[in-house]
Structure formats: structure tokens, C-alpha cells
Amino acid sequence: MSHHLFVLSPSDTPLYSLTHQSAKPVPSVTSPLASNLPTWSTSAFAGTLTALSGASSATQHTSGGAVRVGGGQDRHVIQMIANAGLDVIEEVMHREPTMYLKSVDKFNEWTVSAFITPGNTKFVLLHEGKNDEGIRAFFMEVWELYVKTMLNPFQTAHTVIRSGVFDSRVRASARKHL
Amino acid sequence: MAYTQPHPRLSVVSNSSHSSVDHLSPTTTSRFSLPSVPSLHSSITTTKPGPNRPNIYDRPLNKTRSAEVSASAFAFLFSEVVQYTQKRVSGINDLERQLNTLGYRLGTRALELMVWRAEGSSKAPKRELKLLSVLMMVHTQVWKAVFGKGADALERSVENPDEYMIIDNDPLIERHISVPRDMSQLSCSSFTAGIVEAVLDGLSFPARVTSHNTPTVQYPNRTTILIKLEKSVLEREELLK
Incomplete structure (x- = not known):
């Protein structure tokens, strides 16, 4: 079962992306x-x-x-689904007073969940199957890592995140929760 | 690297009159640009981070939650910030804009960190959606996080419904600043205005924030932070009602 994480700046430019293969089994979806x-x-x-x-x-x-x-596993399809999810996220985020917006959009086997930081940076996660609690915990850890990244004076809300430590920490967190 | 000229960081005070020209150009400064400082790059490449160098990702964010910065150290730093900026601008408006930009950079970080500290351990972290609660948050929480105490008043303009004012009777950052008579228009709280602008921007309530001196007999340093919200914000607020 794979997961795809995208971190998007307030102006929706991609800052970081991660593809994670989880060891958990894929729920069989028949179409x-x-x-x-x-x-x-x-x-x-x-x-x-x-x-x-x-x-x-x-x-x-x-x-x-x-x-x-x-x-459904092709890279450009994944990106398209994530981008399509943004429209829904934009709509929901002005209604829901929470940062974690679970399962805002569905497309075939993919479910889109999102997390909006106070500075309006969006974490978008494409996942198969249901794992609300794990995803919430994952988002919270990514948020902490993101805040730490932002504290770097050379980092702004619009610069791409290139830190190797950030990457390895997010991967570790994904292994733990997803 | 052989220094053909004095070390740039030391030369700020002494020979800034000729070295400042290339930093100046106020037209090209965008909010997120950094002036190119050649010495910085060379020092980065020469001092490679060692394996045991502390890393921000290893530090708990709550460690410095209640830590306070010495007021005199801050006053000194801020006075240097103002002097540095003043040498690189062509007028009071320009100076205020530059201070605003610096404040903006701080504000984006302060917002993320402040909210993380408040909501990071909660099960379902909340976001503010209403204009009034956001303004209240700026007035109390942001001021507390940045200055250690809440602001003194939050008012709505009578004439213009899109204008709000946050009033600080004795702003911390101006406590040790006396503005010369010929620059009496200058309000160094433009820095604070920048912080407020960043916070509102981040929470998707874009606004133009400026700061103005509004002295009273009792409070000679009294400062008003004027928030002029963008039209889209008010329209959205109408819809939410």
C-alpha cells in the first residue's frame, strides 16, 4: 500500500514530496x-x-x-489527483475549523486527506484504505518538523525544503504511522 | 579567500556609505529576497557542519517556551536593525516599509511556532476562521508570544468598516528609541505592523498593516497599528454570517 505526501506553499507551489510504500496489505478494490x-x-x-x-x-x-x-499508480496521475483535491480542500478549509481535514476527496482507490498549518501551508496525503488515527499522528509529526524547518532564517514559506534531515525524519514518521 | 577589502561584517558602520549602494535598490527588494553577502557563503563552505553539530530537528520546540530575552540585548539589536536599515533607504516611508518587511519575516515564523505550542499537543488542532477571533488572537496571543504582554486595545474604525486598530500604550520595541524631530513621522513599530501583517496573511486574512504614532499626555509612546483588510476578506466574512 503506497502513500503520497505533498507539501504545498500558501500559493500552492510544491515544496516537498514523498512516496512511501507501506508494509501493510492493500485492501482489495474491485472495479x-x-x-x-x-x-x-x-x-x-x-x-x-x-x-x-x-x-x-x-x-x-x-x-x-x-x-x-x-x-492509478502512475506518477502524473498521482499528481493530477492531488491537484484536483486542492479545489475541494480550498472549499472545506473555509468551513471546517480544524487543521486536519480527513478524507476530503476520493478518486478511484485514492483518498485525499489534508492538513493546513496556521501559515496556510498544506500537507496533502494520498492514501488507500482508512487509517484516520495513523494519518493524524503522521501529520502532527510532519507539522512539528515543518515548524522547525521554518525557524531557519534562510527558509521562507515559499522555498523548497531540501533538508536531508527533514526528509529522513518524515520517512521515519511515515514508517511508524502509515 | 584573501580579503581585498575589510571584512564586510565589520565594515557596516565605517564604510557603509560606499558599500551600501549595491544593497540599496529599494525597487528590487521583494519580501523574500536576501541581499547577497559574499562573505557568508565563503564562511559556510569553510566551516562544514561536523557530525556532532546540534541540529534544530533534535531540539524540542517547547524548550524555550518560557525563556525570555534580555530587554537591553533586544533594544541594542533593534537599534542596530533600525540604523542598518536607515542607511539603505531613501526616506521615512521607505524605512518604514523595510522595517515592515523585516517584521513580516519574523511574523511568519512566530505564527507557526506560537500555534504549534498552543495546539501541537491537542488531539484535534483548531484553526481560526472568524475575523474577530483572529483579531483577538493577534491582540492577545501574538502580543504575548512576541512582547510578553497583551496589547492594550482593539478598536474598529467608525468611518471605515474595513479598518481595525490595535493600540499599544507603551510598545516594548520603542521604549529606548527617541525619534529625531525632523523624522517625527517615523514609527519604528512598523516592525510590529509587519509581524501583524504576516500573521493575518498566514491565516488568510490579507491586509495592509501600518503603524502610526498617536501620543497622549499619559502615554507619549502610544502607537496605533492600523489594519486595513482586503476587500475579499470582508466579502467572505459577509458570506459566513
Whole structure:
């Protein structure tokens, strides 16, 4: 089961992103649409199309025998889903008085959860399956790390986070909670 | 690196008249830009962080929660900030804007840290959505976090519904500053205005914040921080009602 974390500045530019493979098993999602679809493997946009059509967990076997992950796992699809989630987040954040906005958006197998810091930086997490408490704990740890990063005088709310320590701490936290 | 000229950090006071030219250009200063200081880079590359160098990520954020900075040390630092800025600007308005920018940089950090300390251990950390509660938060919590005491008053302008005022009878940062007569317009609390602007901006209540001297007989240092909210904020507030 994989998780994708994006940290976005107040003006929605990406500051940091992380892909985490969790050891926990994937809940089996069956999409009736997926089985009826032709194989798009020749098209460059195969991933996008399969993802959009809901063929999420359809893993395709290439001729070499290697397993290609389904369209929903493609990098650009992930980014698209995260970006689409932003619209919903923007809407919800003016209604909900909490920082942790759980499961604001759903797209095929992906659920989008978000965390808004007081300075309006957004943490967006794409995840499969339900894990509210773990995600909350994960966000709280990322927030603490983010505050510490911000205290650096060379860091602003709009500079990309390049700290190696930040990265390893976030990874450790992801291993612990996700 | 051989120093062809005196060390730049030491030269600030003595030969700033000619070295300040390249730092000046107020038109190009954006809020997040840093002036290029060559000496800084060379010192970074020469002193590589050792393996045992303390790291901010290892430090608990609450460690310095109740720690206080010596007022005289702060007064000294702030007077240097004002002098440094004054050498690099072309007028009072410009000086106030620069101080505002410096305050803004502080405000973004103060906000994150302050809220983390208040909400970081809570199960469901809250965000403020209402304008009034945000202004109250600035008036009490931000002032407490930055200056150690709350501000003295929070008022709404009678003529303009989009203007709010935070009043401090004796601002800490101006306590040891006496402004020369020919610069009587200058309010060094522009620094504070910058902090307030950053906090409001961060909480998505964008505003233009300025500071003005409003002395009374009892309080000669009395300062008003004027908050002029952007139109979008008031429109959103109407919708939320």
C-alpha cells in the first residue's frame, strides 16, 4: 500500500514530496469497469486513461514478465489527483475549523486527506484504505518538523525544503504511522 | 579567500556609505529576497557542519517556551536593525516599509511556532476562521508570544468598516528609541505592523498593516497599528454570517 505526501506553499507551489510504500496489505478494490476495458498499453497515456476510467487495481503484465503497476499508480496521475483535491480542500478549509481535514476527496482507490498549518501551508496525503488515527499522528509529526524547518532564517514559506534531515525524519514518521 | 577589502561584517558602520549602494535598490527588494553577502557563503563552505553539530530537528520546540530575552540585548539589536536599515533607504516611508518587511519575516515564523505550542499537543488542532477571533488572537496571543504582554486595545474604525486598530500604550520595541524631530513621522513599530501583517496573511486574512504614532499626555509612546483588510476578506466574512 503506497502513500503520497505533498507539501504545498500558501500559493500552492510544491515544496516537498514523498512516496512511501507501506508494509501493510492493500485492501482489495474491485472495479467492475476495469475488467471491461480494452488494454491501452500501446498509448502513452495508457496510465491516465486507465486511472480515469477506474481501472485502478488492474496490474498489467508486460511481456518480460515484470509486473507493471496499474494506471492509478502512475506518477502524473498521482499528481493530477492531488491537484484536483486542492479545489475541494480550498472549499472545506473555509468551513471546517480544524487543521486536519480527513478524507476530503476520493478518486478511484485514492483518498485525499489534508492538513493546513496556521501559515496556510498544506500537507496533502494520498492514501488507500482508512487509517484516520495513523494519518493524524503522521501529520502532527510532519507539522512539528515543518515548524522547525521554518525557524531557519534562510527558509521562507515559499522555498523548497531540501533538508536531508527533514526528509529522513518524515520517512521515519511515515514508517511508524502509515 | 584573501580579503581585498575589510571584512564586510565589520565594515557596516565605517564604510557603509560606499558599500551600501549595491544593497540599496529599494525597487528590487521583494519580501523574500536576501541581499547577497559574499562573505557568508565563503564562511559556510569553510566551516562544514561536523557530525556532532546540534541540529534544530533534535531540539524540542517547547524548550524555550518560557525563556525570555534580555530587554537591553533586544533594544541594542533593534537599534542596530533600525540604523542598518536607515542607511539603505531613501526616506521615512521607505524605512518604514523595510522595517515592515523585516517584521513580516519574523511574523511568519512566530505564527507557526506560537500555534504549534498552543495546539501541537491537542488531539484535534483548531484553526481560526472568524475575523474577530483572529483579531483577538493577534491582540492577545501574538502580543504575548512576541512582547510578553497583551496589547492594550482593539478598536474598529467608525468611518471605515474595513479598518481595525490595535493600540499599544507603551510598545516594548520603542521604549529606548527617541525619534529625531525632523523624522517625527517615523514609527519604528512598523516592525510590529509587519509581524501583524504576516500573521493575518498566514491565516488568510490579507491586509495592509501600518503603524502610526498617536501620543497622549499619559502615554507619549502610544502607537496605533492600523489594519486595513482586503476587500475579499470582508466579502467572505459577509458570506459566513
